[in-house]
Amino acid sequence: MRLLFDKIYHKYYIKDDVYKLYEIFNDSQYWTRTKLLDYQMVLFNKLWKYCITNVRYYNNLIDNNKLLPNSICSLSDLYSIPILTKDIVRNNFDDLTSASIASERFVINSTSGSTGSNFHFYSDTNQYIISQALDMRRYDWMDVNYFDREITIWGTSWSKNKHRKLAGLKNWIRNKKLISGYRLSDNDINNIYNLFKSYNPNIIKSYPSILTTITEYMLKNDLRYKPDAIHIGGEKLYKYQKEIIGECFSCPVFDFYGSRDVGDIAQNCNKFDGLHVFMENVIVEVVDDNGILIDDGEGDLIITNLHNYTMPLIRYKIGDRARISKDKVCSCGRNLLLIDEIVGRSFDIIQFPNGNRVGGTFWTLCMRSVPGIKNFQVIQEAQDKIAIYYVPDHESIVNIERIKQNIFHYSGYNVTLDFKRVDDIPLTKAGKMQFVISKIK
Numbered sequence: 001m002r003l004l005f006d007k008i009y010h011k012y013y014i015k016d017d018v019y020k021l022y023e024i025f026n027d028s029q030y031w032t033r034t035k036l037l038d039y040q041m042v043l044f045n046k047l048w049k050y051c052i053t054n055v056r057y058y059n060n061l062i063d064n065n066k067l068l069p070n071s072i073c074s075l076s077d078l079y080s081i082p083i084l085t086k087d088i089v090r091n092n093f094d095d096l097t098s099a100s101i102a103s104e105r106f107v108i109n110s111t112s113g114s115t116g117s118n119f120h121f122y123s124d125t126n127q128y129i130i131s132q133a134l135d136m137r138r139y140d141w142m143d144v145n146y147f148d149r150e151i152t153i154w155g156t157s158w159s160k161n162k163h164r165k166l167a168g169l170k171n172w173i174r175n176k177k178l179i180s181g182y183r184l185s186d187n188d189i190n191n192i193y194n195l196f197k198s199y200n201p202n203i204i205k206s207y208p209s210i211l212t213t214i215t216e217y218m219l220k221n222d223l224r225y226k227p228d229a230i231h232i233g234g235e236k237l238y239k240y241q242k243e244i245i246g247e248c249f250s251c252p253v254f255d256f257y258g259s260r261d262v263g264d265i266a267q268n269c270n271k272f273d274g275l276h277v278f279m280e281n282v283i284v285e286v287v288d289d290n291g292i293l294i295d296d297g298e299g300d301l302i303i304t305n306l307h308n309y310t311m312p313l314i315r316y317k318i319g320d321r322a323r324i325s326k327d328k329v330c331s332c333g334r335n336l337l338l339i340d341e342i343v344g345r346s347f348d349i350i351q352f353p354n355g356n357r358v359g360g361t362f363w364t365l366c367m368r369s370v371p372g373i374k375n376f377q378v379i380q381e382a383q384d385k386i387a388i389y390y391v392p393d394h395e396s397i398v399n400i401e402r403i404k405q406n407i408f409h410y411s412g413y414n415v416t417l418d419f420k421r422v423d424d425i426p427l428t429k430a431g432k433m434q435f436v437i438s439k440i441k
């Protein structure tokens with residue numbers, strides 16, 4: 001019934017090719033690796049040809065003789081295109097914006113991923129269609145149905161865009177309940193557990209930090225619930241988290257990796273031999289500290305989305321690291337490239353004096369709720385004392401009072417928030433950016 005409704009919705013209302021793409025993707029996952037790479041090259045060439053005539057940044061690369069227009073013939077030639085960092089995008093925002101795409105395809109978007117650094121860009125409505133088709137396929141990988149009952153415990157953004165208006169209808173079609181992951185006192189978790197029992201979801205989707213907090217409470221109080229699948233996303237999933245979540249819910253825990261700036265990237269299938277890259281959507285490269293390509297081992301992830309024509313991000317350094325082994329194959333028979341592990345950045349859970357607990361995305365979304373913050377770090381000095389260091393973007397005036405009110409909404413007023421404007425956020429001794437630190441464990 002829901003499938004039929006969704007098909008009608010896409011065919012007559014949205015008028016897109018989601019179901020056709022889903023059929024293609026069901027087929028393409030079993031193509032040979034060579035055929036998949038050829039397909040990526042066809043998509044890339046189309047994007048590249050568009051970029052050199054319609055996107056000034058790429059046109060300038062050619063003009064400055066850094067590249068020849070027809071020099072990209074294979075995926076290994078991509079290597080001659082300089083890596084695009086977040087700072088380059090910030091400083092060349094207009095030059096990276098496409099000159100000739102219909103305005104309705106532009107969606108202003110922002111992310112801070114797991115890095116604590118804010119970043120604005122344009123998405124293409126085209127990406128949403130690809131994304132749903134890939135979503136339907138990844139639900140098959142988890143042995144669940146796309147329209148099965150699902151509870152999503154997620155961060156609720158303070159910002160809004162026009163595509164959120166349809167979210168309610170989509171959630172109804174999808175049989176999906178969305179609840180806030182920013183209210184996790186013992187009482188809130190008990191209510192969430194009761195909702196598991198009454199709604200009986202087949203799938204529970206959440207950030208690993210949120211689900212770990214819920215799991216620890218459930219295990220301590222001898223509460224259990226068994227869905228068909230746990231769907232993880234939004235943050236790095238650590239091995240200990242996967243183990244206790246799997247123990248509490250007695251079902252497979254699937255790790256999904258994606259980001260707003262480049263879309264869906266990879267996910268486990270039910271053989272858990274790594275995360276299969278959605279090669280029909282993105283080109284994934286891994287480079288060492290000198291920018292040299294790695295076929296085997298750990299390095300920085302460089303991603304190219306093949307379907308964003310509004311602000312094409314080609315060879316974009318997403319800010320996460322990964323371990324890959326290019327020749328590894330999965331026992332499921334799919335020939336999509338495998339990522340062994342995403343090596344993400346870390347943060348601590350903060351518990352406020354009112355008992356509520358929040359994870360990393362609470363802070364990233366909160367800092368993004370007003371313009372002007374480029375980078376930040378949160379340090380809980382005492383349970384009721386939190387220092388927030390921030391680097392402003394282009395000397396902007398930041399509405400600190402509004403951020404404080406957004407935090408108080410979840411923390412209660414019995415906490416001191418001390419904002420400190422700084423020029424830079426120091427890395428930890430390990431060279432990593434730990435953007436939320438609690439000194440009271």
Ligand SMILES: [Zn+2]
Pocket residue numbers: 269270271272273276330331332333334
């Ligand atoms: Zn597989």
